[in-house]
Amino acid sequence: MKIVRWIGIGWVAWTIGWIEVNAQPVAAPSPEVSSERQITFRVFAPKADTARLTSSDLPGLGFAGVGMTKNERGVWEVKIGPVPAGAYRYAFNVDGTIVLDSNNPNVSPTNDSVFSLVEVPGSELFDRREGTPQGAVARVDYYSQTLKRFRRMHVYTPPDYDTSRERTYPVLYLLHGATDCDASWSTVGRAGVILDNLIASGRAEPMIVVMPHGHTGPFRFGASPEENAFERQMEEFSQEFTREIIPLIETRYRVIADRAHRALAGLSMGGYQTLLIGIDHLGEFGYLGIFSSGIFGIAGGFGADAPSDQWEKARKAVLDDANLKKGLKLVWFAIGKEDFLLKTSRATVTMLQRHGFEVISKETEGGHTWLNWRDNLAEFAPLLFKP
Known part of the structure; x- marks a missing residue:
């Protein structure tokens, strides 16, 4: 009996101790x-x-x-x-x-x-609303032949995608920033909810939105110029994007595979990638959107002590090609007045205008934050794919 009693007392003491250490209020x-x-x-x-x-x-x-x-x-x-x-x-x-x-x-x-x-809550565009048809955001895994490993992206399909099985859709490729990943636009960015509300209100055309992973390796600010790690990753992603991501989307989804129904946009690093891919493959995109970004180094910064025109010189033939500009329906820039890339954005707009591009550029309040980028998407998406 004493043994049982001592075991019982010990169990109670252990239980009380566990509760004191582990229990949440x-x-x-x-x-x-x-x-x-x-x-x-x-x-x-x-x-x-x-x-x-x-x-x-x-x-x-x-x-x-x-x-x-x-x-x-x-x-x-x-x-x-x-x-x-x-x-x-x-x-x-x-x-x-x-x-x-x-x-x-x-x-x-x-x-x-x-x-x-x-x-x-409290936003007309960012809140889910009762009665509003909802699209779907799916995780898509694929094997990258460019990088020799499995990769991931997220894809938004509009509310009627699964019911209108004969319909084809335009596609917006939406790129994230340097500290983000392929899930960022659909979580903190609220991209799927924004598109649902815009489509339901008739302000945007039903479209597929592809959100790939823009990093091809570990990303760190301040890499030495000798390593050139940032530019190497940008080139690797550009190759993967054009050789693998676009063909995969146009094979797996019911998209309209032509320039007039293909848009590319991104924020910060994704805005730089938009310019890199969009200009190098100008004949393949009808719309370009650059949020809080530009050509890095064009106004100094990002490892450049003085403004650099190397990017512009390397692409002069494309930038001056009037025939390539004919199918380009929109080049749209947006940036906050407190954004640390404001000079970069302004210098990039000036450079493009110097080569005959018609650019819409707007400056808003705020800085380099999702408070602006959600608004940018909500304003950019209704400009796309109008009949």
Whole structure:
């Protein structure tokens, strides 16, 4: 009997200890979004000395993020906002370690990491709406002969794609930025929701949107000029895109495979790739969209101490070819006035105009953020493929 009693007491003590160490508090929901678009974040870390909310998307946080306050139950909390409607990546810095929000199953991958994702309603274009037909975003895996390994992309198909089996569609190839991946446009970028709402309202034509992975290897800022890693990756992606991705899409999906029904657009690094691929293969695209980008180095920066015209000189014959311009329906630039690539964008627009391109260029408020890029897509997509 004593043995049984001691075993029972030991089991109870172990159980209490496990609960004290491992149990989450009952009331620690995170994130909570109020009707005023304020967001409350919480993380359970009773033994931590510090905790901070970090985000590259949430306005006003800055690089270091914002400090959180711990209550008597060991729950750290901070409230921010109001913030504009949209989607935002975030994480917690707990005693110097970056952790995700374990109370939130919504995440958004980047090119080498993953972040928690919070959606703030209140937008006509970014919110899912009851009664609005919804398309589908599918993960597509394929083997790249160019890179000799399996790769991934995401593809949006419009709401009627599966029911109108004889219909063919135009296609928009939509490229991500340097710190992102093929899932970014459909998570934090809300591309599928934006297209659903635009198509339902009649503002955009039903289209397929292809979101490939634009990195061909590990990406790091500040690579030495001798390595030339960035340009090598850009060339590798350009080859994969034209030799494999476009043929795969035009074989697997019901797309209209001609220039008038093929558009290419991207943000930041993806905008540079849009110019690289779009100009080098100008006869294959009817629409080009460049968000927060341009020809890197054309106005200095990105390893260039002074403006560089090498890109322009290497493509002078194409840039001056009037026949290639005839089928080009739209060249569209957009950038925020606080964007660090503003001079790059302006210099690129001037260069293209110097070679006879008709360019639409607009400058908005804001900087190099998804707050602008979602708006850019919502404005660019209705300009495509009109009868």
